[in-house]
Amino acid sequence: MIAVRNPWMMASAILALAALLFPLSAGESALSWSDIPALSVSVLIFAAMSVWLARGALRGLPLGLLLLGAVGLGGGMSLYVLYQAGAGGEAQLGFWLFIFALWTAVWCGLDAISSFRSLNTWAQRLADLLVPLMFGCWLLFLWEVLTVGFGVPQVLLPSPSMIAVRIAGSLDILAADFHQTFIKAVISGYVMGCGSGFAVAILVDRVPFLKRGLLPLGNLVSALPIVGMAPIMVMWFGFDWQSKAAVVVIMTFFPMLVNTVSGLSAAGVLERDLMRSYGARYWQTLFMLRLPAAMPFIFNALKINSTLAMIGAIVAEFFGTPIVGMGFRISTEVGRMNVDMVWAEIAMAALAGSAFYGAMALCERAVTFWHPSYRQRR
Amino acid sequence: MTPSPVQSGPAGSDGDSVVRAHGLTLSFQTADGPVHALSDIDLEIGRGEFVSLIGPSGCGKTTLLRAIADLEQPTGGNLSVNGVPAHEARLARGYGYVFQAPALYPWRTIERNVTLPLEIMGMAAGARREKARDYLELVNLSGFEKKFPWQLSGGMQQRASIARALCFDPDLLLMDEPFGALDEIVRDHLNEQLLQLWAKTQKTVVFVTHSIPEAVFLSTKIVVMSPRPGRIIDVIEADFPRERSLDIRETPEFLEVAHRVREGLRAGHSYDD
Numbered sequence: 001m002i003a004v005r006n007p008w009m010m011a012s013a014i015l016a017l018a019a020l021l022f023p024l025s026a027g028e029s030a031l032s033w034s035d036i037p038a039l040s041v042s043v044l045i046f047a048a049m050s051v052w053l054a055r056g057a058l059r060g061l062p063l064g065l066l067l068l069g070a071v072g073l074g075g076g077m078s079l080y081v082l083y084q085a086g087a088g089g090e091a092q093l094g095f096w097l098f099i100f101a102l103w104t105a106v107w108c109g110l111d112a113i114s115s116f117r118s119l120n121t122w123a124q125r126l127a128d129l130l131v132p133l134m135f136g137c138w139l140l141f142l143w144e145v146l147t148v149g150f151g152v153p154q155v156l157l158p159s160p161s162m163i164a165v166r167i168a169g170s171l172d173i174l175a176a177d178f179h180q181t182f183i184k185a186v187i188s189g190y191v192m193g194c195g196s197g198f199a200v201a202i203l204v205d206r207v208p209f210l211k212r213g214l215l216p217l218g219n220l221v222s223a224l225p226i227v228g229m230a231p232i233m234v235m236w237f238g239f240d241w242q243s244k245a246a247v248v249v250i251m252t253f254f255p256m257l258v259n260t261v262s263g264l265s266a267a268g269v270l271e272r273d274l275m276r277s278y279g280a281r282y283w284q285t286l287f288m289l290r291l292p293a294a295m296p297f298i299f300n301a302l303k304i305n306s307t308l309a310m311i312g313a314i315v316a317e318f319f320g321t322p323i324v325g326m327g328f329r330i331s332t333e334v335g336r337m338n339v340d341m342v343w344a345e346i347a348m349a350a351l352a353g354s355a356f357y358g359a360m361a362l363c364e365r366a367v368t369f370w371h372p373s374y375r376q377r378r
Numbered sequence: 379m380t381p382s383p384v385q386s387g388p389a390g391s392d393g394d395s396v397v398r399a400h401g402l403t404l405s406f407q408t409a410d411g412p413v414h415a416l417s418d419i420d421l422e423i424g425r426g427e428f429v430s431l432i433g434p435s436g437c438g439k440t441t442l443l444r445a446i447a448d449l450e451q452p453t454g455g456n457l458s459v460n461g462v463p464a465h466e467a468r469l470a471r472g473y474g475y476v477f478q479a480p481a482l483y484p485w486r487t488i489e490r491n492v493t494l495p496l497e498i499m500g501m502a503a504g505a506r507r508e509k510a511r512d513y514l515e516l517v518n519l520s521g522f523e524k525k526f527p528w529q530l531s532g533g534m535q536q537r538a539s540i541a542r543a544l545c546f547d548p549d550l551l552l553m554d555e556p557f558g559a560l561d562e563i564v565r566d567h568l569n570e571q572l573l574q575l576w577a578k579t580q581k582t583v584v585f586v587t588h589s590i591p592e593a594v595f596l597s598t599k600i601v602v603m604s605p606r607p608g609r610i611i612d613v614i615e616a617d618f619p620r621e622r623s624l625d626i627r628e629t630p631e632f633l634e635v636a637h638r639v640r641e642g643l644r645a646g647h648s649y650d651d
Contacts (some may be wrong), residue, residue, distance in 0.1 A: 268481070272475045272477075273481075274494075276468075277468065278495045279470075280498045288483075289483065368485075370484035370485040
């Protein structure tokens with residue numbers, strides 16, 4: 001009996017061998033493993049390698065990279081089975097067991113890479129990046145294989161490849177929508193909403209009675225339902241991006257106000273006494289102590305608002321727009337059953353939102369480098 | 379209640395007093411009624427003196443220091459600092475205050491932390507940098523200008539905060555248990571350095587502590603305080619030479635003064651029982 005140090009790899013080997021016992025697909029294509037000998041041999045090699053790895057032959061980064069490479073090849077082969085050999089919509093147990101074997105291998109490989117520790121910062125950073133990247137790729141692959149393998153109707157859920165084809169085919173429309181919704185409505189609304197939230201927070205701090213008067217009012221504004229406000233904003237500011245920016249302002253104002261107000265009281269008692277002992281004026285204390293100390297709070301609001309702004313602008317476009325914009329496109333293409341176009345817009349919105357959030361997070365890192373949560377990396 | 383005797387050091391007797399408190403009282407209103415943090419304090423501190431305020435916690439020594447710094451408002455009596463009311467002395471940047479914790483701003487380099495008061499006073503950047511270099515050298519922190527506070531040890535951080543309190547050259551240095559959070563070896567070392575600094579700069583120092591050896595080793599005058607209500611129960615002169623080493627802590631004179639401080643503290647406690 002062999003000593004199993006890595007049960008996941010053993011499971012992977014057993015799944016791969018079990019897969020060989022069952023047919024790949026049924027129906028018209030009716031594939032069995034013997035129809036594709038090269039694939040069968042590859043699966044055998046994969047199983048042998050898994051057994052070898054299950055005995056603890058490799059660890060850490062080499063194990064992870066080897067497994068990711070193997071899964072890459074295996075993934076390519078399974079796509080070949082689906083598209084070239086015609087198993088799409090008719091995949092059977094043999095095929096799915098093979099996908100399960102790849103799954104456990106990916107699990108094991110990512111686990112190995114994520115526990116990688118190196119003093120070389122570049123190697124470490126690369127490994128840290130590889131894990132989420134590969135995990136994302138794997139999820140996309142799984143989505144592709146599941147939708148194609150089971151023949152899921154395009155209206156219910158198109159496969160990533162269909163969405164990608166649609167994106168590539170309608171770049172001009174997507175660019176126009178992006179420009180209308182993100183550049184015009186989101187960015188301007190975000191700047192105005194965060195800016196006014198910040199300014200009012202300073203005002204509230206300077207004039208104490210406003211704290212009682214304005215904060216509840218801000219709370220009220222944040223509680224307004226967006227689907228109720230959006231049509232009103234359209235009536236006030238017209239069909240173009242201005243009304244969407246107004247909705248974004250309403251959504252981003254309050255998080256910024258509340259976070260800045262609590263951030264301004266984040267500076268410690270000693271630090272304030274220090275400023276007082278120097279006879280510092282209000283604005284000096286504000287700029288030299290209280291605002292820097294409030295930065296972690298302010299960036300929290302900026303990050304929350306970056307995603308809120310996207311949602312606000314897209315939803316607001318459901319209530320009247322010129323014939324361009326991400327929300328407009330989603331609402332009309334759903335009606336025309338062009339679900340792949342809807343998904344293309346969703347993908348773009350997700351990408352833009354994440355990039356926006358990421359940019360804010362990077363700024364935060366640069367500005368609040370002194371905060372205990374970022375210190376150790378310097 | 380008998381008022382505490384007004385005692386002053388040799389330097390203070392010629393009327394050149396930096397701090398003068400007469401009948402000073404300070405009460406806080408709390409839910410359980412007023413708390414008398416300071417009661418009828420008479421104290422005079424002369425130029426160039428090193429005065430320690432010592433007593434158990436709750437005796438008002440920190441409150442007295444904060445009142446001198448105009449960080450607390452007395453409820454009665456007179457208090458003048460540098461010959462003017464404490465409020466004016468603060469606005470004239472008449473003192474440097476060293477807190478229990480370094481209170482360095484983590485987003486500023488050591489250099490820019492030290493020059494913070496100069497920046498508030500509106501000094502030009504070039505002159506500030508020069509001052510920072512001088513005062514960091516004075517506290518033996520040359521070469522750490524570009525470091526951030528969290529990259530330094532606790533003792534180094536506290537030295538940087540002393541440089542910050544000194545860099546605008548106030549006559550009066552107020553120190554609130556500045557070495558309380560440090561271990562004993564670092565503390566001894568910093569005590570020696572503080573004495574050298576005092577001898578070099580001729581500042582008046584008011585120093586809050588609850589360590590008897592520290593108070594006796596550093597001071598020209600030891601003010602023993604007692605809680606509930608916070609008051610002065612003894613003022614002890616200690617005239618060791620200005621240049622002294624840690625070795626004097628073994629001498630009979632030192633032990634005698636320490637004994638008197640201990641007696642005073644004990645008397646303050648028995649008053650309570």
